[in-house]
Amino acid sequence: MDRVLPIDSVSQGYSRSLNSRLARKHLGGMDLGGNGGGLPVNNKQRAMTPNKSRGEFPRNSRKDSDGLSESPDLEFDYSDTDKWASELSELYSYTEGPEFALNRKCFEDEFSTHVSDKKWTELDAAQHRAHAMRLLDSLEVIVREKRLKVARAILYMTQGTFAECSSEAEVQYWTRYNIFLLLDVGTFSALVELLNMEMDNSAACSSAVRKPAISLADSTDLRVLLNIMYLMVETIQQEDPADKPEWKAMRETFRAELGSPLFNNEPISVTLFGMVTKFCSGHAPHFPMKKVLLLLWKRYFDFFCSTNMRRNTRKLLCRV
Secondary structure, three states, X not given: OOOOOXXXXXXXXXXXXXXXXXXXXXXXXXXXXXXXXXXXXXXXXXXXXXXXXXXXXXXXXOOOOOOOOOOOOXXXXXXXXXXXXXXXXXXXXXXXXXXXXXXXXXXXXXXXXXXXXXXXXXXXXHHHHHHHHHHHHHOOOOOHHHHHHHHHHHHHHHOOOHHHOOOHHHHHHHHHHHHHHHHHOOHHHHHHHHHHHHHOOHHHHHHHHHOXXXXXXXXXXXXXXXXXXXXXXXHHHOOOOOOOHHHHHHXXXXXXXXXXXXXXXXXXXXXXXXHHHHHHOOOOOOOOHHHHHHHHHHHHHHHHXXXXXXXXXXXXXXXX
């Protein structure tokens, strides 16, 4: 049996950004002063530290004559989104790393019961669709543990079935392929229904309110569902010249569906705002608010950046 790592070496598109952000956060959190924490300060550094009791303060190095600073400005890309791989990795917290291997195991256990002699990447389109339909049907089971296992298997598909890939480019290809496949069979609507059901789970809310501290285990079901939905929204909105014509048509249909009532005659944005309200009121402290806000942002960003919105804005500006 192959050795399974928490984050497989093939999934470098996810882990590289996580590790770099972790390093920056770790280094940025170090205290460079001599007040008991962080790195030790030598005499030279201490001499360079201003003494406020003597009235010494750092002076601005900006020259009045030319208006330019001697030190270069901080480079920052003022853009609405980052690269696709970075946007995907932004979703995960550092403690979710081991769940990559768990998602893989859930998928392989489910997949091996129907296909025993081939890998996912070796199947044809008809076999892919048949298995995606089986997973979608299994999401409707009553038993929570079984439903969560199937949801993790779907999450592994949206992560590009990385264990069967040999490069980051392959992972990205299968991520797009699997997500459009899941969208085609109607997975997103089923996820919205499950999200509403978990949101209205009064037992989970009551248990979380009574706990002195919230852990990852309290929001497992919600996190898995929100992860899948975020990966689908972010990937579908990314236009690629190599996209198939049917994928382009599915993208426009999906954008229209996001603004339409999907469950309880409410669009997905109303559901997400409802989760924010319950969290802020203290009735649902276990809601993974970062994931909720990221998905909410992607929903509105996709709306305002859609082709029709750009066209309407252009017409409005021309009238002005």
